[in-house]
Amino acid sequence: MLRIMRRPLSLLCFLISFCGILHHKEVFAQEGLKDINGVQLYTKVVGEGLPLVIVHGGPGLDHSYLLPQIAQLGKYYKLIFFDMRASGRSSVNIDTNSMTLDTLLEDIDGIRKSFGIDKMNLMGHSWGGFLAMQYAVKYPDRLSSLLLINTSPASSKLKDETERVAQSRMTKEDSEARLTLLRSEAFRRRDPAAMASLFRISFRGSFFEPHYADSLSLVFQPNYSASSAMLQHLFKDRALLNYDLSRRLSAVRCPTLILGGEYDQVSPQILLDLQKSILSSTLVILKHCGHFPYIERQNDFIAAVRDFLQ
Secondary structure (H helix, E strand, O other), X not given: OEEEEOOOOOHHHHHHHHHHHHOHHHHEXXXXXXXXXXXXXXXXXXXXXXXXXXXXXXOXXXXXXXXXXXXXXXXXXXXXXXXXOOOOOOOOOOOHHHOOHHHHHHHHHHHHHHOOOOOEEEEEEOHXXXXXXXXXXXXXXXXXXXEEXXXXXXXXXXXXXXXXXXXXXXXXXHHHHHHHHHOOHHHHOOOHHHHHHHHHHHHHHHOOOHHHHHHOOOOOOOOXXXXXXXXXHHHHOHHHOOOEOHHHHHHOOXXXXXXXXXXXXXXXXXXXXXXXHOOOEXXXXXXXXXXXXXXXXXXHHHHHHHHHHO
8 A cells, every 4th residue: 555645734733732832741751771682772761551672773872862852752652762783872882793683673673572562663763764674584473563664675785876876965065064063173082963963964964954964963972983983893893795685575474564754765655665575565655855854844744653553
């Protein structure tokens, strides 16, 4: 099934959304570190109800860029955010040999076990969607549902293509500003403020309306330099260099939501092909929207997730 949702114009919807953001802290329930597979992973739980485990994108980001907007779903569900190993507030001083795709998948499963969930509802955004797909292929019987939000493609070839599209959308001004940052001493030190500026510039072309990039909550920890160095070991894993999940996705048996933006670098055609690979999947394409629908089309994003989970 394919659904295309159009841009809302209601001032009332905007006010409701804005007020919800202002009060998002009221639904925060708990946060802290959990020992997962011998590593301390930072977790944050928002709201109550049906558990929904959320995998952030990156690598190089943590769960914070999803907040406060996605916290609106905490009115209806128990949202379980976590920072991947070597990311955000999770452990950085770990064995470099543990930086593999398979370990990241086991960490997702460890989060499931630590919260006492038999079959989980799993949401992944961007690169987190790719990890969620990999998890669904490996452990199809451990999922109740799968939500792929602006997911990275199922093949490395298509991923390279979408990265070229993203680069082509960078304006001359943004390109010059990015180059200046890359040459700065602050960037060399991986200064948190410099990294936030760099990512915000890089993401501007991923929005249908570029000014929304200023709404991204990009938080980098003081130890980001060590975190960044550790994450480089991920891409020594051949499973992350050359892959194609397309044929294996037939193993995914749970209901699946594939949600994307019409303007995303991951094109609607890529998502249509992905839908054909996953049985029992629903595809929702949001009009006038890029890579971050929970910011540009927050009301429609929440409605699509709620419709699917209900």
